[in-house]
Amino acid sequence: MxxxxxxxxxxxxxxxxxxxxxxxxxxxxxxxxxxxxxxxxxxxxxxxxxxxxxxxxxxxxxxxxxxxxxxxxxxxxxxxxxxxxxxxxxxxxxxxxxxxxPKEYITTCLLGCETDSYDSEGARVRIAPWRHVTREMVEETLVRFRGNIEQTPPIFSALKMDGKPLYEYARNGIPLPRPIDKRPVTVHELELMEWKGSDHSYRWPEKALSQDEKKALEKTLSSLEGDVSVKDEVDPPVDSGAPDVPAAFVLKMRVSGGTYVRSLVHDLAHALGSAGHVVTLTRSRQKNxxxxxxxxxxxxxxxxxxxxxxxxxxxxxxxxxxxxxxxxxxxxxxxxxxxxxxxx
Structure with a gap:
């Protein structure tokens, strides 16, 4: 030294x-x-x-x-x-x-459940089918999220609109005065690092939004998107005798500054016809x-x-x-x- x-x-x-x-x-x-x-x-x-x-x-x-x-x-x-x-x-x-x-991240997505924070620290907003999602589907869909894309910050984020955090609108059912500004970001690299399937220990959060909280969220979202319904979409169980564990997969990415990794995972899960949230997130590089x-x-x-x-x-x-x-x-x-x- x-x-x-x-x-x-x-x-x-x-x-x-x-x-x-x-x-x-x-x-x-x-x-x-x-x-x-x-x-x-x-x-x-x-x-x-x-x-x-x-x-x-x-x-x-x-x-x-x-x-x-x-x-x-x-x-x-x-x-x-x-x-x-x-x-x-x-x-x-x-x-x-x-x-x-540019920053590099490794993140794990757990399918079938959307949370208010877009990660496992939050409360369940809704559940959605996940059994139809395959490794091949994920790899094919990743193409849509590479390069220059636009991201919409989460409705439950602390970003302010007219001096009020977005989460206050969502929690209190207050109509948004205008759409949330999208942010241009660049995803330089994005790859499926590992398909875990159901071979993991991750589970959906136990905490969930109450019916009143869901109605408030619906009211806020409907101010921009028309009639919005926040409800669970049950995925019929498979009678195999095995534990009903939602699929998970690991992504590796190199992205520009300002990129919301949680939003990318959230949007990707929607594109797969499901819902999903982040259960692990590691920043493996920040500049040098x-x-x-x-x-x-x-x-x-x-x-x-x-x-x-x-x-x-x-x-x-x-x-x-x-x-x-x-x-x-x-x-x-x-x-x-x-x-x-x-x-x-």
Whole structure:
């Protein structure tokens, strides 16, 4: 590991981490921030020592001499895992470079059920037939979703229309004042990575929209699409004695910035004459930060477990005064805005 020149401290840097499924992106950023503000790597030495001795967390929204500037280059939903780019100090100015860049994802679609969030974290909106869908149908239908396409954001999203989030219209049965703007995106690559069929452990969410909630959603959608009915379409069971498990499949894609992976899965399931939602989602690449090194210039990411362990115990420091999480970051970070590496 190269030594960091003392003249370049505190450092401004970019690095990737491997976010686990479960916590929010903001929780991840906050965890790293609490470590960074006590580190000579990212804070003035005297202030870092004060922060470490005080043992107090910086309150969100309160920035001062004891704080460190930190941000992330594209939020991942709690369900999602994979590459999350972190910037500290002046490197936060570079985060826009990661919003519009191509990204790669691996996602699992579970057929037969549509949810309000388009993923397994949401509530069931309706169920639909799925037994007619085959591997060959999926491969043939993917052609329609490659290249330049337009996507409509989910009706239950937090995007605002006339100052009101879309989900408020849907939950309260309020007519939309106009159609939801479609977003042009580019799907550079899209392939069926694995056809799981019914050989998996995924199941539809237990939570479902109530009849009143379905009526409210129908009223909102009907304001744009005419008479809309949100109801289950029962797929007759097969009397085989085997568990009635809906089919699932895995997609791999490389897409432009702004692409809704959940919407792509939702729309694909509709095109297959079914319904579907995301049950796993992994961002495997964001610009040059990757889970697996494949190309020249690829940058590896730091495991979140390294930071999680450090929040409980930073462990012993080496002869240069660095603990494990700092060494891991120094080994993988990219310095910006005049920082440099050299002999200390």
């Amino acid at each position: 190269p030594k960091l020149a003392s003249s370049s401290l505190p450092a401004s840097a970019l690095f990737g981490i491997v976010k686990p499924s479960g916590p929010t992106s903001m929780a991840i950023v906050d965890g790293i921030k609490q470590l960074a503000r006590k580190s000579h790597l990212f804070m003035e030495a005297k202030q870092a020592d004060v922060n470490r001795k005080s043992g107090k967390k910086q309150r969100r929204g309160k920035r001062g001499a004891s704080d460190v500037k930190i941000g992330q280059g594209g939020t991942l939903d709690p369900l999602a895992d994979g590459v999350l780019v972190i910037a500290i100090g002046k490197a936060t100015k570079k985060l826009n470079d990661f919003l519009d860049c 930060y990757v889970l697996q090194l494949k190309e020249d210039g690829d940058c590896p990411c730091v495991s979140w477990e390294v930071f999680e362990a450090a929040t409980k115990d930073e462990g012993e420091r080496d002869e240069d005064g660095w603990c494990q999480w700092e060494r891991e970051v120094m080994d993988k970070m990219v310095l910006v805005e005049g920082s440099g590496i050299g002999s200390s």
